[in-house]
Amino acid sequence: MSPISTRHRPNYTKTIKFARSERVLFVVTEDWYFVSHRLQLAVHLKSKGYDVAVATSTRNSEAIIAEGGITLLPLRYMKRRNVNPFTAFMAIIELALIYRKFRPDIVHHVALIPVIIGFFAAVLSGVRRRVNAIAGLGFVFTSDSLKARAVRIILLPLLAIALSGRHAVVVVQNQENLKALRKLTHATKIFYQVSGAGVDIEKFRPPAHEPDEKxxxxxxxxxxxxxxxxxxxxxxxxxxxxxxxxxxxxxxxxxxxxxxxxxxxxxxxxxxxxxxxxxxxxxxxxxxxxxxxxxxxxxxxxxxxxxxxxxxxxxxxxxxxxxxxxxxxxxxxxxxxxxxxxxxxxxxxxxxxxxxxxxxxxxxxxxxxxxxxxxFSNEKVFTAFEEIFRDVLRR
Incomplete structure (x- = not known):
């Protein structure tokens, strides 16, 4: 994990002790994505003493999330696609009410829509500390189609605003996304690069013998x-x-x-x-x-x-x-x-x-x-996120 910033990097040589009641709220559009890409991190943070919850729409992963000991706060209005002004407004209000009820010390917005919706919800509810993760720029930012260009005109100013604030940081997964985001949003704040979502290297191991069938x-x-x-x-x-x-x-x-x-x-x-x-x-x-x-x-x-x-x-x-x-x-x-x-x-x-x-x-x-x-091991990725949360909690 490497922080890249035009501002002073905090000094990590001083030991920081957390209150064990620090609350982290993940915000993800869909439960299956949370389970696939963030559940292991959430469980790890819980094992470190954090109070961890996720706000997400639910389809069929409630039991898996519950087994991990993570509090589930269902979302109705936040959608990955087909966002219109009404659903966006309702999503902001819904999420702001969840922020006020859960009172997170840090919100971890995962992907573009949660970053934007989550920013406005945070403003309404008084939540300051935000970890904004954008894993890939996807269709909207990479396509030259008329539809993609039209959506960019709307999203780019909103994204630039959503990434702002001295209590927020941005997490990307590769240098090219970092450069593109800076260029698109003119952001000059702290960015962190974390290599992917991590992998359990004990669970995912090479075979004892190579397969016979190709x-x-x-x-x-x-x-x-x-x-x-x-x-x-x-x-x-x-x-x-x-x-x-x-x-x-x-x-x-x-x-x-x-x-x-x-x-x-x-x-x-x-x-x-x-x-x-x-x-x-x-x-x-x-x-x-x-x-x-x-x-x-x-x-x-x-x-x-x-x-x-x-x-x-x-x-x-x-x-x-x-x-x-x-x-x-x-x-x-x-x-x-x-x-x-x-x-x-x-x-x-x-x-x-x-x-x-x-x-x-x-x-x-x-x-x-x-x-x-x-x-890419879980150990390295989780350590990187712990450092990011330490940075944000200092602010």
Missing amino acids: SVVLVARMIWSKGIGDFAEVARRFREAGKACRFVLVGDIDLGNPAAVPSEKLEAWRQSGYLEWVGHKNDMPPILRKSTIICLPSSYGEGVPKSLIEAAACGRPIVAYDVVGCREIVRDGKNGLLVSPNNIDLLEKALASLLDDESKRLAMGKESRRIATGV
Whole structure:
């Protein structure tokens, strides 16, 4: 974790002791995302004596959150997409009431909409300390479409305001997002770079023996920008060429996302026999260990993809498109291969070359494990966030 600032960095040599009643409130649009990307951090903070809660919309993860000992404060109006003035206003009021009731010492806003909505709720409720995490810039900031440009005109001034204040810090996952946010919002405040959401390196371990059957696995939400179509086309080409290799999609359809791959298309691919789609899986380590290569041909504005961090921890070689976020975890030629985005021919060649070279795969897998344990482990990420919270509580 590295703080990058135009202001003076606080002196951490002085020992700070916390009151054990410090309250941290996570604000996330959807419960499944909290479980996937922030629950382990929340449980860790609770073990350190913090009083931890999450404000989020609920779908089917209430039991998992409760098992972690985290207080759940349901949200009705905050939406990841299709935000209109009425729902935005209601979301601000709803969240402000939650802030007043829970009285957090720190609010941890996760992603763009919570950052903006959460800022106005914090102003209304008198909450000062904010940790604003923006994992990736995504469609709105990376697309040149008319719709994306129109949304940017509205969001950029709001985001610049939401990131302001001496009691707030911004957390990003890679240098390119850091530079882009500074340029887009003209922000001069403290930014922290934290490498991803962390991974349990004891749970996600390399296999004792390499799998006998060759397989290429893509783990992601089923949206086109994650490269699902390119992956399916490579799978078709392998089948037509008579190359023996399974191609497996792991992940749910992202309901409500305009870029979601239709279930009919996924079923058609599955029926064709050259591509498997197994949906969402809770127990990921066995799936990753049984894979030969993990592939993510994403053209999406990533932070650091959690699926690739977990794949690296399991000692898997990775093939990905050379885009922001993916290149943070994939070191080209070291633990995997980076391919020019949207180039299906090069993607096919990269996968074929690794599938035909076991010694290279093994060497890349070992390097993946080394990178995961050295940079992306829960221990390192949690320590980074504890330092961030110490900084914010000083303010």
